[in-house]
Ligand SMILES: *[C@@H]1O[C@H](CO)[C@@H](O)[C@H](O)[C@H]1NC(C)=O
Ligand SMILES: *[C@@H]1O[C@H](CO)[C@@H](O)[C@H](O)[C@H]1NC(C)=O
Ligand SMILES: *[C@@H]1O[C@H](CO)[C@@H](O)[C@H](O)[C@H]1NC(C)=O
Ligand SMILES: *[C@@H]1O[C@H](CO)[C@@H](O)[C@H](O)[C@H]1NC(C)=O
């Protein structure tokens with residue numbers, strides 16, 4: 380009997396010890412399964428009984444405590460839609476995908492478009508008229524879209540005017556707190572003059588907290604067809620040293636070039652600036668209040684995150700954030716994007732009238748922009764780059780890129796509640812600068828507006 384039991388015990392031990400060892404694993408798996416069945420897998424609403432034919436990884440979702448985690452697709456192996464930009468971006472994503480790259484040809488979707496040419500310099504970059512073979516309705520498109528698609532593989536245009544004395548790229552200690560990069564065109568001389576004397580002053584600017592902070596200013600330009608104006612621009616550049624000009628036609632659909640080329644200029648000429656303002660030449664900015672706001676943000680972040688301040692500032696971008704926008708499909712408007720070019724929603728983006736981001740984010744934008752194909756609307760393109768970085772722009776109601784709400788009652792101190800307002804003429808800039816630099820006693824302590832924009 381005893382020997383019999385003994386034999387069985389050996390057998391039992393032989394068969395069961397792996398089971399016992401694996402017990403914690405079984406428990407873990409059961410708990411995990413129960414949890415998933417109850418709460419649903421994060422990002423997926425169904426637990427598939429069959430493996431899906433295509434693995435769809437998920438996009439980013441904001442969470443205060445966790446690292447960005449998946450919510451929606453950011454990459455998938457099939458392509459829906461036949462829009463040109465989507466196809467090219469799909470191929471670009473594959474090219475940069477470390478898992479797929481060795482196995483898949485870049486032109487698997489049946490369209491041959493050399494995404495590598497977007498890296499070539501101006502010299503090797505001639506218009507691609509073959510693009511009309513890919514876009515079925517090319518012949519019927521407005522001229523600005525035709526011009527865009529035939530040149531959209533080019534982005535490395537050479538500098539025509541490159542100011543050297545804006546910053547000292549070596550001297551980190553003397554780096555400006557704020558570098559203002561203002562989009563303008565050769566002909567807008569009056570706007571530039573007004574900005575130089577008001578909100579875009581270069582030098583030590585007194586904040587409302589009575590401290591002095593270094594601000595620098597540059598204007599971003601392409602070239603115009605008018606040779607006389609171009610000549611005047613060179614004289615202006617000699618006088619002020621604040622003109623950056625590149626060798627591309629300065630049109631609305633070429634504005635994105637000013638982003639990617641400016642990020643490159645910044646990384647070489649002014650890499651230590653703490654913050655960058657990028658905006659239009661027909662806005663008014665309350666620069667001293669902007670400095671106060673930025674310094675408070677930086678201090679708050681360094682206070683709450685200690686030595687990780689630099690990392691925290693890497694995601695800092697603020698403006699008038701536009702969410703859930705879709706392309707405008709009515710032919711004839713400035714923003715018209717045909718379905719044959721782009722399908723889908725636009726990511727959340729800060730309106731291009733004026734946006735502020737940290738210098739460290741600008742370096743990351745330069746890097747990620749190499750992997751995002753040019754898009755004709757510059758602020759949407761910024762949103763696309765931010766989305767790929769997993770960065771969420773902060774909406775601030777004091778950025779009035781659509782002016783004051785029409786139905787808002789007139790307040791005597793309203794001009795003291797803003798950081799930025801669009802649109803303002805040069806004469807209004809002078810008036811606003813005087814009014815906000817020397818506030819009347821009752822407006823002296825006005826707070827920034829917090830009310831959300833009524834939609
Ligand atoms: C792209 O497709 C063509 C045929 O359509 C093929 O000859 C070529 O090798 C493909 N390119 C790559 C990189 O696989
Ligand atoms: C768009 O407008 C242009 C003229 O501005 C016209 O020639 C073209 O046919 C229109 N295209 C479509 C798709 O409606
Ligand atoms: C942008 O500039 C390039 C180079 O000057 C030009 O070929 C292209 O037509 C311009 N694009 C638009 C949309 O104007
Ligand atoms: C600091 O940041 C936190 C969270 O971002 C915010 O709740 C708080 O009001 C901020 N404090 C100041 C003084 O700005």
Ligand SMILES: *[C@@H]1O[C@H](CO)[C@@H](O)[C@H](O)[C@H]1NC(C)=O
Nearest residue numbers: 790791792793794807810811
């Ligand atoms: C605010 O500024 C505008 C100019 O943009 C001016 O017309 C208006 O009078 C100002 N408002 C007040 C209350 O001073």
